[in-house]
Amino acid sequence: MKRYRVARFSGFMALIAVGPPLFAAPTTWPGPQGNTYASLERLPDWSGTWAMPDRERSDFLNSEAAAAPYLDGYAARSKAPVANPALCITTGMPGVMAVPLGFEFLFTPGRVTILAEEGPTIRRVFTDGRAHSRDPDLTFAGESIGHWEGNTLVIDTTAIRAKSEYFRGVKTSGAAHVVERISRVDRDHMLVDTVVNDSGALSKPWHYSFTYVHSDTAFIESYYCDDNRDANGEPDLQPP
Amino acid sequence: MRRWFVTMLSASLMMTRVGVAATEVTSKWLGPQGDTYKAIARLPDWSGTWAKPDHVTAKGDPRPPEFSPPFKSDYAPALRAKTTKANAEMCLPGGMPGIMGVPLGYEFLFTPGRVTILVEEGPTIRRVYTDGRGHSTDPDPTFSGESIGHWEGKTLVVDTTAIRPKAQFFMGTKTSGQTHVTERMRLLDHDHLRIDTVVDDPVALTMPWRYSWTYVRSKVPFQESYYCDDDRDSNGEPNLEPPPRPTSH
Numbered sequence: 001m002k003r004y005r006v007a008r009f010s011g012f013m014a015l016i017a018v019g020p021p022l023f024a025a026p027t028t029w030p031g032p033q034g035n036t037y038a039s040l041e042r043l044p045d046w047s048g049t050w051a052m053p054d055r056e057r058s059d060f061l062n063s064e065a066a067a068a069p070y071l072d073g074y075a076a077r078s079k080a081p082v083a084n085p086a087l088c089i090t091t092g093m094p095g096v097m098a099v100p101l102g103f104e105f106l107f108t109p110g111r112v113t114i115l116a117e118e119g120p121t122i123r124r125v126f127t128d129g130r131a132h133s134r135d136p137d138l139t140f141a142g143e144s145i146g147h148w149e150g151n152t153l154v155i156d157t158t159a160i161r162a163k164s165e166y167f168r169g170v171k172t173s174g175a176a177h178v179v180e181r182i183s184r185v186d187r188d189h190m191l192v193d194t195v196v197n198d199s200g201a202l203s204k205p206w207h208y209s210f211t212y213v214h215s216d217t218a219f220i221e222s223y224y225c226d227d228n229r230d231a232n233g234e235p236d237l238q239p240p
Numbered sequence: 241m242r243r244w245f246v247t248m249l250s251a252s253l254m255m256t257r258v259g260v261a262a263t264e265v266t267s268k269w270l271g272p273q274g275d276t277y278k279a280i281a282r283l284p285d286w287s288g289t290w291a292k293p294d295h296v297t298a299k300g301d302p303r304p305p306e307f308s309p310p311f312k313s314d315y316a317p318a319l320r321a322k323t324t325k326a327n328a329e330m331c332l333p334g335g336m337p338g339i340m341g342v343p344l345g346y347e348f349l350f351t352p353g354r355v356t357i358l359v360e361e362g363p364t365i366r367r368v369y370t371d372g373r374g375h376s377t378d379p380d381p382t383f384s385g386e387s388i389g390h391w392e393g394k395t396l397v398v399d400t401t402a403i404r405p406k407a408q409f410f411m412g413t414k415t416s417g418q419t420h421v422t423e424r425m426r427l428l429d430h431d432h433l434r435i436d437t438v439v440d441d442p443v444a445l446t447m448p449w450r451y452s453w454t455y456v457r458s459k460v461p462f463q464e465s466y467y468c469d470d471d472r473d474s475n476g477e478p479n480l481e482p483p484p485r486p487t488s489h
Contacts, residue, residue, distance in 0.1 A: 037281040047352070089329060109287070113349060113358075119361055124462065139464035147472050220364065221382035224332050 023049040029147040033127055035110050044151045044183075046105040050190050050212040056102040057210075064208040065167050074201050077172050083169035087113045088225040089120035089209035092140035092164025093157055100138055102220075103212060112146055112153060125155050132158055138174065140164050152183040166196075172198025269390040274370055276352050284427050286348040289462045293343065295329045305409060305439065305449035311416065333362030335383035335407025336400055337421045338438050345462050346455060355389055355396060363465035368398050375401055381417065383407050395426040409439070409449075413437040416443035416444040431457040 032042040064081040069074070084091050091099060101117035110128030111118040115121075136143045138161035155178075162174035178196040185191045190212040197205050263317050270418040272282040290478030327334050334342060344360035358364075368389040379386045381404035398421075405417035420440040428434050439449040 038276040041277045079403055106349050106356060108349050108351065113356075115356075115365060120365055122358060122363055122365070122465065137463070141464055219269075220380070224383070 003157060019207075029149070031148060031150060033129070033148050034107055034112070035128055037109060040107050040109065042124040043148065044105060046107070046184055046190070048104075049215040049217060050103045050105070051099065051215045052100045052103070052210065052212050054100050056212075057098065059097050060208065060210055061167065067208075068166065068206050069203045070201060071203050074173075078171045078173070078201065080171060084163070084165055085118065085225065087096060089163075090116075090121045090140045091167075092121075092172070093123075093142045093160045093175070094172075094180075095165040095167045096121050096140075097180070097192060097194070100165060102215065112155075117220075117222050125153075127153075132156070138162070142176075142178070149181075155180045156180065157212050166201075173198050175200040184188060185211075190214070245391075269392070271385065271391060271393055272353065273372070273391050274350055275372075277353060280350045283350060284390065286427065286433065288347075288348070289458045289460065290346040290348070290433055291344070291345070292341065292455050293455060293457045298350075303451075305444075306446045308446045311444040323467075325482070327408055327409075328361070329407070332406070333359075333364045333383050334410075335415070336366075336385045336403050337346065337415075337419070337437060338408040339364050339383075340423070340435065340437070341410060341453065347462055355398075358462075360465050361463070368396075370396075375399075381405075385419075385421070392475045395424050398423040398425065409444075416441050428454065433457070458462045472473065 005103045032039045034040045036042050058123045074094050084173040090096055092113070094150045096116050096118055097103075099116065099118040103117070104115040106113040106115065110126065112125040112127055114125065116122035116123065119140075121141060123144055125144040127148065129146065129147075132143055132145055136159035138159050140161060141165070142157040142160035142164070144155050144157045146153055148154070157180070158176075160172055160174070160176045162171060162176070164172045166172060176196060179195045179197075181191075181193040191209060192212065193207075195205050195207045196202065262354070269288065272279045274280040274283050333339055334480075339359050339361060340346075342361045346360070347358040348357065349356040353369065354366040355370055357366035357368065359366065362383075365385060366384045368385055368387040370389045370391065372390075373388065375386055375388055382404045383406070385400040385403035385405060385407070387398050387400045389396055391397075400421040401419075403415055403417070403419045403421070404416055407415050407419070409415060418441055422438045424436045426434055430483035433456075434452060434454050436452045437450065439445070441449075
């Protein structure tokens with residue numbers, strides 16, 4: 001409990017210290033922000049399915065994740081023996097964006113909705129000019145406020161619950177603050193550039209990037225990882 | 241960890257198998273179909289969060305369907321004796337058509353050529369294609385099924401097939417694998433959205449099952465879906481710790 005309060009407090013400090021104005025009056029950004037259907041027409045086309053290739057995932061794990069500037073002993077201390085996906089719950093932010101499965105980006109007035117196959121996870125990114133809430137509930141997806149800088153979507157995410165993971169069971173501290181800059185670099189590639197601040201876990205901001213690939217394969221239904229029981233709720237060992 | 245890899249493997253195998261080309265573009269519907277953002281601007285405004293009030297279920301609406309034998313003999317006693325667990329008890333989505341009757345939150349996102357229905361329970365994502373394509377020739381059955389929609393004026397008509405038999409009509413009562421659902425969705429007024437549903441299932445039902453539900457526009461923003469496995473501690477054991485008490489500041 002005490003740790004939770006400390007985390008919340010340091011989260012608050014981190015929020016003041018970094019990123020765009022928070023707890024402030026709604027900001028007006030130049031250029032089309034997609035607040036109306038006419039405005040959405042002027043934004044880049046991100047339709048279709050996007051996938052994080054296995055290769056990107058392994059590069060991420062080998063280099064980027066290994067280079068995370070953790071506070072002394074944090075990774076070992078916070079790493080759960082069982083990672084969220086093995087417990088059938090979502091990885092949460094920011095790790096869910098680095099899972100080698102499918103993603104979709106839906107643009108509707110004032111919002112970009114990111115659907116991640118894992119979980120499934122639904123990220124609601126508000127681009128209507130609102131600021132972060134004063135006292136948001138902590139969730140796996142966090143609270144995301146976005147704006148467009150030309151063809152780049154900038155997303156500021158806070159209120160990430162401490163059960164969310166960086167990767168493979170290493171948890172966030174409850175104070176994680178994630179800023180993503182997402183842009184379509186060419187027809188087939190989407191660059192996700194991420195900076196994580198987490199005063200409870202990291203000694204300095206952690207900056208990493210990876211690339212999604214456009215997929216011609218239609219999005220399939222997310223797997224439900226509890227889907228291995230028979231009608232009585234017992235493990236179903238019948239081969240398919 | 242192993243379970244994760246197995247799941248991932250099967251997910252990627254599925255991805256290579258799917259992507260079957262839609263059979264053909266069957267028809268051209270009159271009026272705006274939302275193929276572009278400009279066309280979507282001419283469709284009705286369904287933005288915001290919608291909730292299905294509890295009391296509709298409590299009043300016993302809809303009446304239960306007319307099950308055919310052997311579904312009647314299989315399911316009626318099973319339901320009474322509660323020997324069949326409902327999907328929700330196993331942390332699975334209800335699937336179509338039962339998922340639309342859950343008294344939780346719904347969202348409708350209009351993007352070019354598609355309406356996406358987000359359901360709090362599951363969470364479940366229904367992708368309704370309104371781009372004029374027909375049903376696939378050999379779709380994989382899923383909890384959501386394959387949904388093809390079109391607009392008739394201000395009414396969205398959704399035709400859903402390829403529903404896997406593990407999907408439910410309602411609590412614990414499974415579909416047959418042959419279920420075909422037609423929904424007609426329209427705004428009654430600014431705050432009420434009505435869905436008229438016809439469920440056809442030549443194996444499980446003796447006649448089409450019809451019912452209507454009204455959803456209410458909610459001022460409460462959508463909350464994160466609950467993850468029903470979220471009751472374990474970091475070792476994967478059931479977490480019996482009571483939630484922290486609110487702190488006084």
